[in-house]
Amino acid sequence: MRISYRDVKAEILNRIRSNTWPLGTNLPGEIELAKEFGCARATMNRAMRDLVDDGILERKRKAGTKVKQSPVRQAQFSISIVREEVEQAGSVYSYSLIERELIPAPAWLRERIKVAKDAPILHLKCMHYSGKNPYQFEDRWINLDVVPAAREFDFEDVGPNEWLIQQIPFSTGELVFSATNAPESIARFLKAPVDTALFSVERTTWLEDKSVTYAQLYFARDHKMTTYI
Amino acid sequence: MRISYRDVKAEILNRIRSNTWPLGTNLPGEIELAKEFGCARATMNRAMRDLVDDGILERKRKAGTKVKQSPVRQAQFSISIVREEVEQAGSVYSYSLIERELIPAPAWLRERIKVAKDAPILHLKCMHYSGKNPYQFEDRWINLDVVPAAREFDFEDVGPNEWLIQQIPFSTGELVFSATNAPESIARFLKAPVDTALFSVERTTWLEDKSVTYAQLYFARDHKMTTYI
Numbered sequence: 001m002r003i004s005y006r007d008v009k010a011e012i013l014n015r016i017r018s019n020t021w022p023l024g025t026n027l028p029g030e031i032e033l034a035k036e037f038g039c040a041r042a043t044m045n046r047a048m049r050d051l052v053d054d055g056i057l058e059r060k061r062k063a064g065t066k067v068k069q070s071p072v073r074q075a076q077f078s079i080s081i082v083r084e085e086v087e088q089a090g091s092v093y094s095y096s097l098i099e100r101e102l103i104p105a106p107a108w109l110r111e112r113i114k115v116a117k118d119a120p121i122l123h124l125k126c127m128h129y130s131g132k133n134p135y136q137f138e139d140r141w142i143n144l145d146v147v148p149a150a151r152e153f154d155f156e157d158v159g160p161n162e163w164l165i166q167q168i169p170f171s172t173g174e175l176v177f178s179a180t181n182a183p184e185s186i187a188r189f190l191k192a193p194v195d196t197a198l199f200s201v202e203r204t205t206w207l208e209d210k211s212v213t214y215a216q217l218y219f220a221r222d223h224k225m226t227t228y229i
Numbered sequence: 230m231r232i233s234y235r236d237v238k239a240e241i242l243n244r245i246r247s248n249t250w251p252l253g254t255n256l257p258g259e260i261e262l263a264k265e266f267g268c269a270r271a272t273m274n275r276a277m278r279d280l281v282d283d284g285i286l287e288r289k290r291k292a293g294t295k296v297k298q299s300p301v302r303q304a305q306f307s308i309s310i311v312r313e314e315v316e317q318a319g320s321v322y323s324y325s326l327i328e329r330e331l332i333p334a335p336a337w338l339r340e341r342i343k344v345a346k347d348a349p350i351l352h353l354k355c356m357h358y359s360g361k362n363p364y365q366f367e368d369r370w371i372n373l374d375v376v377p378a379a380r381e382f383d384f385e386d387v388g389p390n391e392w393l394i395q396q397i398p399f400s401t402g403e404l405v406f407s408a409t410n411a412p413e414s415i416a417r418f419l420k421a422p423v424d425t426a427l428f429s430v431e432r433t434t435w436l437e438d439k440s441v442t443y444a445q446l447y448f449a450r451d452h453k454m455t456t457y458i
C-alpha cells in the first residue's frame with residue numbers, strides 16, 4: 001500500500017502527542033525518516049513542509065528539523081473603521097455626534113499624550129449603531145497641533161474614527177484592552193443597566209514622536225472581539 | 230546649511246499632515262524630490278527609507294513611493310505562560326488547583342470543540358496569584374483524545390497552561406476578548422465584589438483538525454492587556 005503524505009503527517013503528530021517526540025526534539029533527517037516510515041522521500045518532504053507551514057515543526061538551516069517550542073504567533077489587528085466592522089457583520093451602520101468641544105487638555109491626558117499645557121484639544125463624544133442597536137460609545141481626543149484640519153471639521157455626519165483614518169497616517173499605535181463597569185453617562189447611550197461589564201479598548205496613535213489621538217471605545221454589552229493566531 | 234535626513238523627514242510629515250500630500254498620494258521620484266528639497270539624493274533616500282520602515286510611506290516596485298493608506302498592523306500575541314506574565318511584572322507567581330474532574334463533555338463545549346459524545350474530558354479550575362493578589366481565574370477543558378498524558382497528571386503543582394505549553398504544540402489558536410460581570414463563584418476567588426467587570430479571554434487551540442483545549446480566563450479587576458501595532 002502506498003503511504004500518503006497525510007498518513008505521514010498523522011504519524012508525526014501522533015509521535016508528538018504521545019511524547020515520543022516531545023517539544024524541542026530534533027528529528028532524524030528526511031532520508032532516514034522516509035526509510036523508517038517506508039515512504040518516498042518526496043512524501044516525507046511534503047509532510048514535513050506542511051507541518052512547518054502549520055507551525056508544528058521548525059526548520060533550522062544547519063540543525064535540521066525540530067518540533068517547535070512555545071509558539072509566539074502574529075495576530076492581525078487593524079485600527080479598524082467601525083462602519084466596516086458593522087457592515088461586515090451584515091448590519092446597517094449609523095453614527096451620531098453627542099458632543100464636540102475645544103478645551104485645554106486635562107492633566108491626565110497630558111500625561112498620556114504629549115500636548116502643550118494650554119494648547120486646545122478637540123474632545124468628541126459619539127455613538128455608533130448597528131441597525132437600531134447601540135454598538136460603540138467613542139470618547140475621543142484629537143491633537144490639533146498634529147491634525148489642524150480637525151478644528152474646522154464638524155464631525156456631524158462622519159465620525160472621528162473614519163475621518164482620521166482617511167486623513168492622517170500613524171507610525172505606532174497602542175491598544176489597551178480592559179473591562180469597565182458602565183457609568184451612568186455611558187450606560188444610557190449603550191442602553192445597558194448601570195454597572196454592566198463593558199469591553200473597552202483604549203487606542204493611542206503617534207505619528208513619529210507626536211501624539212495624533214487618544215480614544216476610549218466602549219462596546220455594547222456582550223461584545224466579543226475575536227482574533228486568530 | 231546642510232539639510233539632514235531628519236529635516237527632510239519632518240518636511241515630508243508636514244506635507245502629509247497638512248494634506249498637501251493626502252493619504253494615497255504618489256510621491257515624485259527621489260531625484261526630483263531631492264532637487265526640490267535642495268538635499269543630496271542619499272539624504273532623500275535615507276529619509277524615505279525611514280518613513281517606509283515607520284509604516285508612513287509605502288514602496289511599490291514599479292509605481293514608486295506613496296503615502297500609505299489605512300494601515301493594517303501586526304500585533305504580537307502569544308499563548309503566554311501566566312507565570313512569565315506575573316514574573317515579568319516583577320512579582321512572585323503562585324498557583325493553586327481548585328477543582329479537577331473527569332466528566333463527559335457538556336453539550337455547549339461539544340459545539341465549540343470537537344469531542345465524541347461520551348468521551349470523558351478533563352475539567353480544571355485553578356487560580357493564579359501575583360504576590361498575595363489574585364491574578365487570574367482559569368476554567369480549563371482538555372481533550373484527552375489529543376492529550377492523553379493529562380489523564381495521569383494531577384495539576385497540583387503545575388497549572389494546565391504551563392504544562393500544556395511544554396507538552397503539546399498547536400497549529401491554530403482562537404482568542405476571544407470580552408467583559409463579564411463576575412458571578413459569585415468567580416468573584417470569591419478574585420476577591421472582587423459580585424458583578425465587578427472582569428476582562429476575560431477565551432482561548433481555543435487546535436492541532437491540525439483536532440481540538441486540544443478550551444480555556445476561559447478571568448483576570449482580576451482593573452486588569453489591562455496592552456499591545457502595540
